[in-house]
Amino acid sequence: MATYKDYMLFDKLPHTWCAGCGDGIILQSIAAVFAEMELDKHDITLVSGIGCFGRVDDYLDINCMHVTHGRALAAATGVALGNPELNVLVTMGDGDGTTIGGNHLIHCARRNIDLTAIIANNYNYGQTGGQYSGTTPTDSITSTSPYGHIEQNFDICKLAEAAGASYVARSTAYNPVQMRKLIRGGMEHKGFALIEVMVACPTHYGRYNRQGEAADMMKLMNEQSVPVEKARTMTEEELEGRIVTGLLVDKDREDYYTKYKKIIDAQNMDK
Numbered sequence: 001m002a003t004y005k006d007y008m009l010f011d012k013l014p015h016t017w018c019a020g021c022g023d024g025i026i027l028q029s030i031a032a033v034f035a036e037m038e039l040d041k042h043d044i045t046l047v048s049g050i051g052c053f054g055r056v057d058d059y060l061d062i063n064c065m066h067v068t069h070g071r072a073l074a075a076a077t078g079v080a081l082g083n084p085e086l087n088v089l090v091t092m093g094d095g096d097g098t099t100i101g102g103n104h105l106i107h108c109a110r111r112n113i114d115l116t117a118i119i120a121n122n123y124n125y126g127q128t129g130g131q132y133s134g135t136t137p138t139d140s141i142t143s144t145s146p147y148g149h150i151e152q153n154f155d156i157c158k159l160a161e162a163a164g165a166s167y168v169a170r171s172t173a174y175n176p177v178q179m180r181k182l183i184r185g186g187m188e189h190k191g192f193a194l195i196e197v198m199v200a201c202p203t204h205y206g207r208y209n210r211q212g213e214a215a216d217m218m219k220l221m222n223e224q225s226v227p228v229e230k231a232r233t234m235t236e237e238e239l240e241g242r243i244v245t246g247l248l249v250d251k252d253r254e255d256y257y258t259k260y261k262k263i264i265d266a267q268n269m270d271k
């Protein structure tokens, strides 16, 4: 039986992430899902953007594309439409996926492109020194908001849902069992799947906001988490500052390629 190790490039270790960074937990979870699904390596393509989390492709023994910051979903759209049989995964940070690349996110969701996007949300641009991104909570401290961030932040899952995503889920690096289940669900879903995973960046966000060591950040993440089933019984005030986890949206909506192929096939029948 395959294990996550069969999909890893161990000769590329040690990895470049800081001690306590949550990104490695997602890497292991992705490889574990490949093993659970017994996927042939040639049937997977992973497209990643630039950033700390974008480095996941360095450690996986599968076909990968490392593309420009903010453009991973655009490149992955081409891959998914070019070969609809592939399992296409896209790995991005919150800066990559929702800030510089936010436009691609909403249009991928709207079009229902059949791919699985995983966004590691550490509330900042980790790789370039902890600048604020579109998900940085209001009032928090970053290298570019030393007196407190004045902007309103995005809720990535709500944004994806509003744009038409047919599968939306959220998990945390604290809960890899749930994360694996949700990533697998996204990969098995036909259409655009978005999984947001909350991760700790102790080097920048945690340090600036005095959240302690990596383990303290993980504890906080767990305390803030609330399963979606329970969240549905809570008021807006009670949900303030909480991380709602689980499967948030799961809709049956025909994906882009299937719809397009039907039109082309019908045209060819008329000839």
Ligand SMILES: Cc1ncc(C[n+]2csc(CCOP(=O)(O)OP(=O)(O)O)c2C)c(N)n1
Pocket: 050, 051, 052, 053, 054, 068, 069, 070, 092, 093, 094, 095, 096, 097, 100, 120, 122, 124, 125, 126, 127, 128, 133
């Ligand atoms: C077009 C472009 N703009 C800016 C950069 C510089 N840059 C590289 S990584 C990065 C931030 C990455 O942040 P995020 O996507 O949140 O990922 P993280 O590092 O936090 O995992 C930036 C701004 C770039 N490489 N290309």
Ligand code: SF4
Pocket: 016, 017, 018, 020, 021, 022, 023, 052, 053, 122, 126, 127, 200, 201, 202, 203, 204
């Ligand atoms: S800077 Fe932050 S996100 Fe990047 S590797 Fe270090 S802890 Fe992880």
